[in-house]
Amino acid sequence: MVGSGVEVSINGSLTNGISAKHLTALDEESFDPTAVVAEPVPEVVESNGDGEKDKREIVLGRNVHTTCLEVTEPDADDESTGDKDAYMASVLSRYRKTLLERTKHHLGYPYNLDFDYGALGQLQHFSINNLGDPFIESNYGVHSRQFEVGVLDWFARLWEIEKSDYWGYITNCGTEGNLHGILVGREVFPDGILYASKESHYSVFKAARMYRMECIKIATLITGEIDCADFKTKLLPNKDKPAILNVNIGTTVKGAVDDLDLVIQTLEECGYSHDRFYIHCDGALFGLMMPFVKRAPKVTFKKPIGSVSVSGHKFVGCPMPCGVQLTRIQHINALSRNVEYLASRDATIMGSRNGHAPIFLWYTLNRKGYKGFQKEVQKCLINAHYLKDQLRGAGISAMLNELSSTVVFERPKDEEFVRRWQLACEGNMAHIIVMPNVTIEKLDYFLNELVKERSTWYSDEKIQPPCLAADIGRDNCSCALHT
């Protein structure tokens, strides 16, 4: 142990950092911490017999192992031959081609793939890390807090909260925003019950399990919105406990926007005063779109909400997932009052945080501005209407929520077609999310292909397109029964 006075000669100098325990184990042979193992390349671990293996359940797919790019040990002469560099360059070049092709055929996920961050390439050489809190500078100097806070201020203005009244940070993704918002809610109301519509993002229910919270699922309308009648029924028997609510500003599958005002009204009607509930708004995609749409129910901190999160790689577009999380500073102050409580120097979920993401966001927000985003929102909604109209015109079941750019339609019968266009599916539904990079030309290209291929899927009259009445309503269904 250090302090025991043991002194051993290491590399000709005296050192005191040796533990007596280790010395004994080494039979008083001098320990050289700089000595390395003789063979650094580990053996490949082999199976210990197949008997065990047969019994093993394979729950998670292992298919990626068959296509994965193995990391190989460099040969001794790689530097002179350049073989390794050539191999890697060829892998990357092929990969880039795949990315180009996959980016071109992409319609199903809410990612704006249209961005040009060429000007930021110069920053890739730096290890930028916004350790911990955005508002507390750490000693690590290679950070981008000045950009991060600029971005947060922009969102604070969008969601109508004073600079000195909010706290927030740039997260790694929408899920982290939800994990944070619900955690803040739980810390404000430790015995609160979490309520969320059943069409909420799966991270909301993951949070409930992680945080060991009681969670009650609420039914939804056919649009995908929370059913406030059902909410009321489930609130009333639990009036003795505070309510923590997840409100969806755009659900994952149908892009439905929960009616925030009706949710608040329901809480009030059930006798909940404003200090007995906490609302987290999951604005993953639409949190940035709604403010620009006339008459959309407004997400604003002027209403009694606790937090809002939005993804940065969705409507804004970013090379990697990221998000924005804003909450009221009083909630964070309450948590931070007792440092032991969060056992942390900060109130974020992650300790180390990607410092590049805020710069990407800052760059786009500066270039586009509120007005630029409004134009893009308008374009998306117009194109989404176009897509929905064309689908219905071609006799294909389809629905578009009024505040949404998510077009839900009949799931294509051919899985290869689904994969090719990277459509997200659930049951008989598929959806396309019309993002700023989705042009009318791209939609036409898709529609032509769909209509053509679909005619072959259903050329045999015995095979009929599925009925979607239960999913999207009779009026939106074009099946044989409902046309």
Next chain:
Amino acid sequence: MVGSGVEVSINGSLTNGISAKHLTALDEESFDPTAVVAEPVPEVVESNGDGEKDKREIVLGRNVHTTCLEVTEPDADDESTGDKDAYMASVLSRYRKTLLERTKHHLGYPYNLDFDYGALGQLQHFSINNLGDPFIESNYGVHSRQFEVGVLDWFARLWEIEKSDYWGYITNCGTEGNLHGILVGREVFPDGILYASKESHYSVFKAARMYRMECIKIATLITGEIDCADFKTKLLPNKDKPAILNVNIGTTVKGAVDDLDLVIQTLEECGYSHDRFYIHCDGALFGLMMPFVKRAPKVTFKKPIGSVSVSGHKFVGCPMPCGVQLTRIQHINALSRNVEYLASRDATIMGSRNGHAPIFLWYTLNRKGYKGFQKEVQKCLINAHYLKDQLRGAGISAMLNELSSTVVFERPKDEEFVRRWQLACEGNMAHIIVMPNVTIEKLDYFLNELVKERSTWYSDEKIQPPCLAADIGRDNCSCALHT
């Protein structure tokens, strides 16, 4: 509501996605979802009077607001004048200069700032997202799972577990690895108690609060290692409950490596069979270094451990934080058996995951190989010894754990000096983590500056350097009393 048969003319086409509720609210005026708000630029929210403000506690620093880079709305003529582009280019150029300078003067954090990912610049144009599980392909095609699994396999070989026996993923940072490892432990033993030495990373205690787990802190030796005598004392009265352990492979402040074998032995001595405990190894920095050091206590899945995590931006080096998390597939299978249980399509913490990070790691692992890392580890340990010897030679208190490249020494008196060199400090201690990018030249530059400035800090005999005996042991202390 959809399905109610309401049809309203929108943009000349028929639509059915209108909720009756909204129609009523709008007095039967037709709702145009593509109509935008007249003034998209939100008002700046003003304070509602100063009385409130005086009462507000400012717990978290707000200083970053004074230096932050505001996002500004583009002017109408920006495109023609190019003013905005010029402004942003100048901001970025200044920022790049700061990063260069800050990267040059960096010694306190365990980040390897020496990397060249120029060949990967071509990928920055893509929104690469490894949604969910690395082994389950989603329909989103712009991913990098083939690289991710290659990297995981490399670590599986390092930590001696068969490909078909492990599950893992590339995380956003070391904290996510700890959050995941401890969550898996809790799901394996829902009533388990979490044990962690008091010098464990703060994310471990954050996890305990998040997950509502009972957590017991264990004392440490002066080296920073877990004190297994104290561990035993605290285990014995809790023998009725399973144990979940966080074992540090390199503590944050002192770089101390907990003795994994002694920890397991202690558990066994206290009567814990292997199916009554779960060990998570937090290998943030040293998890990748230890395997290459002769006689270092081996981190391997051949021992009864449940998971290992390591950071990717630390020893490997990466532009943004990331990490690797590996666990046994049977634990993940147990979780996934009931999908409702995790309420998730995957067993990661985050849903969307940065697809660039695995490519950075894959690139470096391929270039360096196990042998390359061994060389770097050796260089770091030699340089760390050099630094420690030079400090002691100059009469400055300093300690270096035998398996570590973290040199703990007397905290410099001048905070400006601490900031300039980005040293992490705790109480009277500062530390330098000797990473591959820290050369002898850089250390000499630092040492010369320290020795010179220190002579001015203590030129007045009335002011004495602090005593560090309680922090790093009497033998390592060079204060007036212990020299």
